[in-house]
Amino acid sequence: MEKAIKRYWPVFVLPTLAAFIIGFVWPFIQGLYLSFCKFITIDKASFNGLKNYIFALTEADFLHAFWFTALFTVVSTVCINVAALAIALALTREIKGTNLFRSVYFMPNLIGGIVLGYIWNILLNCALTLMGKPLLSLHAPYGFIGLVILMCWQQIGYMMIIYIAGLQSIPNDYLEAARIDGATESQILWKVKLPNLMPSITICLFLSLTNGFKLFDQNLALTNGDPAHKTEMLALNIYQTFYGRSGPQWKGYGQAKAVLFCILVVAIGLIQLKATRSKEVQQ
Amino acid sequence: MEKKRTLRDNILSGILGILCIAWVYPIFMILFNSLKKETSISTGSAFQLPNSESFAGLANYVNALTSKGFLSALWYSLVITISSVVLILICCSMCAWFITRVNSKVSKALYYLFVFSMVVPFQMLMFTLSATADRLHLSSPYTICIIYLGFGAGLAVFMFCGFMKSIPITIEEAAMIDGCNPIQTFFLVVLPILKPTLISVGILETMWLWNDYLLPYLVLDRTKGYMTIPILIQYFRGSFGKVEMGPMMASIMMNIIPIIIVYLLCQKHIIKGVAAGAVKG
Numbered sequence A: 001m002e003k004a005i006k007r008y009w010p011v012f013v014l015p016t017l018a019a020f021i022i023g024f025v026w027p028f029i030q031g032l033y034l035s036f037c038k039f040i041t042i043d044k045a046s047f048n049g050l051k052n053y054i055f056a057l058t059e060a061d062f063l064h065a066f067w068f069t070a071l072f073t074v075v076s077t078v079c080i081n082v083a084a085l086a087i088a089l090a091l092t093r094e095i096k097g098t099n100l101f102r103s104v105y106f107m108p109n110l111i112g113g114i115v116l117g118y119i120w121n122i123l124l125n126c127a128l129t130l131m132g133k134p135l136l137s138l139h140a141p142y143g144f145i146g147l148v149i150l151m152c153w154q155q156i157g158y159m160m161i162i163y164i165a166g167l168q169s170i171p172n173d174y175l176e177a178a179r180i181d182g183a184t185e186s187q188i189l190w191k192v193k194l195p196n197l198m199p200s201i202t203i204c205l206f207l208s209l210t211n212g213f214k215l216f217d218q219n220l221a222l223t224n225g226d227p228a229h230k231t232e233m234l235a236l237n238i239y240q241t242f243y244g245r246s247g248p249q250w251k252g253y254g255q256a257k258a259v260l261f262c263i264l265v266v267a268i269g270l271i272q273l274k275a276t277r278s279k280e281v282q283q
Numbered sequence B: 001m002e003k004k005r006t007l008r009d010n011i012l013s014g015i016l017g018i019l020c021i022a023w024v025y026p027i028f029m030i031l032f033n034s035l036k037k038e039t040s041i042s043t044g045s046a047f048q049l050p051n052s053e054s055f056a057g058l059a060n061y062v063n064a065l066t067s068k069g070f071l072s073a074l075w076y077s078l079v080i081t082i083s084s085v086v087l088i089l090i091c092c093s094m095c096a097w098f099i100t101r102v103n104s105k106v107s108k109a110l111y112y113l114f115v116f117s118m119v120v121p122f123q124m125l126m127f128t129l130s131a132t133a134d135r136l137h138l139s140s141p142y143t144i145c146i147i148y149l150g151f152g153a154g155l156a157v158f159m160f161c162g163f164m165k166s167i168p169i170t171i172e173e174a175a176m177i178d179g180c181n182p183i184q185t186f187f188l189v190v191l192p193i194l195k196p197t198l199i200s201v202g203i204l205e206t207m208w209l210w211n212d213y214l215l216p217y218l219v220l221d222r223t224k225g226y227m228t229i230p231i232l233i234q235y236f237r238g239s240f241g242k243v244e245m246g247p248m249m250a251s252i253m254m255n256i257i258p259i260i261i262v263y264l265l266c267q268k269h270i271i272k273g274v275a276a277g278a279v280k281g
Helices: A002-007 A015-036 A053-056 A060-091 A100-111 A111-131 A140-169 A172-180 A184-195 A198-214 A218-220 A234-243 A249-279 B006-031 B059-067 B070-101 B107-119 B126-135 B145-164 B169-175 B182-193 B195-211 B214-217 B227-240 B245-265 B267-280
Strands: A038-041 A045-049
Touching: A002 B070, A015 A038, A015 A045, A015 A198, A015 A249, A015 B070, A015 B107, A015 B126, A015 B145, A038 A053, A038 A249, A053 A060, A053 A249, A060 A100, A060 A234, A060 B006, A100 A140, A100 A198, A100 B006, A100 B195, A100 B267, A111 A140, A111 A218, A111 B006, A111 B195, A111 B245, A140 A198, A140 A218, A140 B267, A172 A184, A184 A198, A198 A234, A198 A249, A218 A234, A218 B227, A234 A249, A234 B126, A249 B107, A249 B126, A249 B169, A249 B214, B006 B245, B059 B070, B059 B182, B059 B245, B070 B107, B070 B145, B070 B182, B070 B195, B070 B227, B070 B245, B107 B145, B126 B145, B126 B214, B145 B195, B145 B214, B169 B182, B182 B195, B195 B267, B214 B227, B227 B245
Parallel strands: none
Antiparallel strands: A038 A045
16 A cells, blocks of 8 residues: 555645645755855845854844843743643533633734734733833733734633643543542642643643743834834744845844744753653653 | 433533534634624624624624725735645655655755655745845735745655555556556546545645745735735734724624535535544654
């Protein structure tokens, strides 16, 4: 059977593969090459060595964007996962209105980042005006908090769904056995539920970490990096380097930043996956 | 095991209910602001419900629908989303079947390449990808689905592979022995078994495509007026000195309303799809 399928590879693999080469492999390789070049268009690229990387690693805005993104990712990952897990635990207790709550909490996920950003931009600016505080785009700490709130509002529902699925897949026997042995509720939570939930926790942490680092739309719509690039995250910083400035050197810098960003995201993903996978309970 | 609803559970319900209101409020706020007159919308008064003086009826909606190319943006959004999702579902499920059923180094390498592409951020490709799309004349809403197939293949192939490993191979072998060629086997035997996964992947891809901003923004040829709804909303704010708040809020509502209707209609599938997608991850 394997041989028969193999003969048909142009039908099965070729369409996807061709599109994949156009949409991923080729731009990726070209991007890697261009990160060592000075260029405005792809045809007119001159080799530039490591200059782009040196510039990227010494630019204050880029380093600030890195720390800002890192801090944001850590804070939002913790907030999202703690809240989502708590809600998931509450919703698996069969309390009143479970279905309604689940639907409502999940809803923001369906709305796009740009739209979410504007909704919260209007809402938070109004709240700040009423409190007599400076607007979002004028005070960086508010921008940061705003981003965290927005991200929580959007992502808690998604993670909650994953946690609920995880909790429901724990065999009821485990819980009953623990109860019969006289375990308290908190013991059941820490010793039975959480260890069996490790696969879900792995996925959620992975998703919220990479989502946090890759965040772009929400950042663009909520603060657009104001004031003075202080709330600019990595993705937006790269975008601005590419398209927000004129001059032959900037595209090369942007591409080098993008390569660094890519390495960072891939590395985080790998480390994180390895770290939590090793804690999973054998089933 | 019968469970009695205790006082604690009721308190919990109450807390979650209050949280629910906080969850819905932002959207509700946009809704009532979109019904206000342009002059009555300001940063300080966004929390006030429209009163008889500031109530504008549906004027903002009419304004947004007629003047700023909203309908064409809606059409392009629909075209892009539907064509890309269909293409991704068919091509990626075929590709994933090949990868799981053919045990060679090439198919393994391909699999890991697809997985790798899931993690790579778009910023890495954005410049070169839009240049490539331009050169191959893929920058119209009717051809952008090829770009989406390439860039979105990773997640779809990964999810399909994860599910196909659990389909018993004997069913397919039986079909082959009965004289099906691989194409028939795939479309008549494998695809029907795959239906739940098709729905899950379709939902995840739709959620992404409908809301995607940066890829269409960079790839689509804007000199020909190609825009999707997220681009239009960004355009409302970005390109004018003064933001036209009324039409913008109306556009936001018209972006959200179809999503909410679809969500209410096939909520079960969506939630199942998300959970399934995560388990395979």
